[in-house]
Amino acid sequence: MSVLGVNNVYKSLGKREIIKGIDFSVEEGEIFGFLGPNGAGKTTTIKMIVGLIRPDKGSISINGADILKDGNRARAKLGAVVENPEMYNYLSGMANLKMIAEIRKIPKQDILDVVELVDLSNRIDDKVGKYSLGMKQRLGLACALLGKPKLLILDEPTNGLDPSGIIDFRNIVKNAVKELKTSVFISSHILSEVQQLCNRVAFINHGEIKSMEDLINGNVQQGYEQIAIVASPVSSIKNVLDSIGEVSNVVQKGTEYCAVIEKGSTPKIIKALVEKNVDIYQIYQKQNSLEQRYMELVEGGK
Incomplete structure (x- = not known):
C-alpha cells in the first residue's frame, strides 16, 4: 500500500x-x-x-x-x-x-x-x-x-x-x-x-x-550500470564494445561513448580496449544529470 x-x-x-x-x-x-x-x-x-x-x-x-x-x-x-x-x-x-x-x-x-x-x-x-x-x-x-x-x-x-x-x-x-x-x-x-x-x-x-x-537505478535494470568512455581512436571504440557480451546500448554522445554494462565487467572492457590499441583517457560510471533533465522537462516546457 x-x-x-x-x-x-x-x-x-x-x-x-x-x-x-x-x-x-x-x-x-x-x-x-x-x-x-x-x-x-x-x-x-x-x-x-x-x-x-x-x-x-x-x-x-x-x-x-x-x-x-x-x-x-x-x-x-x-x-x-x-x-x-x-x-x-x-x-x-x-x-x-x-x-x-x-x-x-x-x-x-x-x-x-x-x-x-x-x-x-x-x-x-x-x-x-x-x-x-x-x-x-x-x-x-x-x-x-x-x-x-x-x-x-x-x-x-x-x-x-x-x-x-x-x-x-x-x-x-x-x-x-x-x-x-x-x-x-x-x-x-x-x-x-x-x-x-x-x-x-x-x-x-x-x-x-x-x-x-x-534516481537510484537511473532507469537501468538491476545488476547493470551506465558507463562513459573517452578514448581514441574513436572509430575503434564502438566495434570493440559491440563485441563484448556484457555491453549493450552503445551510443556516441559528443566526444564520449556511453553504454549499459553488467556490473563488475569494467576491467574486462578496459582489457578489450587496450588489446585493440585504444588509448583510454577516461572511463567512469555515468550518472543521470538531474539538472539537465530539469531543464528539458520544466524550462523547456514553458
Missing part, C-alpha cells in the same frame, strides 16, 4: 487553475522528490496534502485514509517541516518538544529517541534563541518526527543552511527512513541534494506532472 496517494487532483485559486489533474504516489520507506520552478504548484500541492486547503477534485490519501473523509486518521501519522520552523526562542529545545508531545500524548522516551536521532542531545536544554539555523532545522525535524510518522513532508528544508548543515540534515533524513521506516516527500530547489537524497522524483510545471524519474 502506498503511504501517500495523490489521484487526479485539481485545484483552482480564483479563476486560475493551479493544479491540473496530478497523479503520483510515495511508497513505504521511499524518499520522493518534488521539483518545479516557482509558481509550478509545489506549495499548493503540499498545502493540500497536509490539509490546509481542499482539492477541488480528486483524492489524497495517507496510509490509506482519505484526507477529506477521514482527516484525523490520515494526519495522525503525518509530520511536516515547512522552510524555517517556528519555535519558542525563549524556551529550551526540550521544552518545545515537551509541549508538542503533551498535546499529542507522546511518551517521554519518544522525545529522547528523536533528540538522539537529530543529534541534539548535547544542546537540547539550551534556549532555542541560542541555536544556529542548522540546529533550529534539526529541532524542527525532531518535532515533525515525534510520534514516528509514516509520512514526513519537507518543504525547502535546507534553505539557508551551509554545506555542513545540508550534509547533516541529509544524513538525519536517511537515518529517519532507516530507523523509523518513515517515507519522505521533499520539495527543494537544490537539485544536487535531491539527486543524492531521493529514490524517485516528480517534475511539475504549470500544475501538471511532466515526468517521473527513478
Whole structure:
C-alpha cells in the first residue's frame, strides 16, 4: 500500500487553475522528490496534502485514509517541516518538544529517541534563541518526527543552511527512513541534494506532472550500470564494445561513448580496449544529470 496517494487532483485559486489533474504516489520507506520552478504548484500541492486547503477534485490519501473523509486518521501519522520552523526562542529545545508531545500524548522516551536521532542531545536544554539555523532545522525535524510518522513532508528544508548543515540534515533524513521506516516527500530547489537524497522524483510545471524519474537505478535494470568512455581512436571504440557480451546500448554522445554494462565487467572492457590499441583517457560510471533533465522537462516546457 502506498503511504501517500495523490489521484487526479485539481485545484483552482480564483479563476486560475493551479493544479491540473496530478497523479503520483510515495511508497513505504521511499524518499520522493518534488521539483518545479516557482509558481509550478509545489506549495499548493503540499498545502493540500497536509490539509490546509481542499482539492477541488480528486483524492489524497495517507496510509490509506482519505484526507477529506477521514482527516484525523490520515494526519495522525503525518509530520511536516515547512522552510524555517517556528519555535519558542525563549524556551529550551526540550521544552518545545515537551509541549508538542503533551498535546499529542507522546511518551517521554519518544522525545529522547528523536533528540538522539537529530543529534541534539548535547544542546537540547539550551534556549532555542541560542541555536544556529542548522540546529533550529534539526529541532524542527525532531518535532515533525515525534510520534514516528509514516509520512514526513519537507518543504525547502535546507534553505539557508551551509554545506555542513545540508550534509547533516541529509544524513538525519536517511537515518529517519532507516530507523523509523518513515517515507519522505521533499520539495527543494537544490537539485544536487535531491539527486543524492531521493529514490524517485516528480517534475511539475504549470500544475501538471511532466515526468517521473527513478534516481537510484537511473532507469537501468538491476545488476547493470551506465558507463562513459573517452578514448581514441574513436572509430575503434564502438566495434570493440559491440563485441563484448556484457555491453549493450552503445551510443556516441559528443566526444564520449556511453553504454549499459553488467556490473563488475569494467576491467574486462578496459582489457578489450587496450588489446585493440585504444588509448583510454577516461572511463567512469555515468550518472543521470538531474539538472539537465530539469531543464528539458520544466524550462523547456514553458
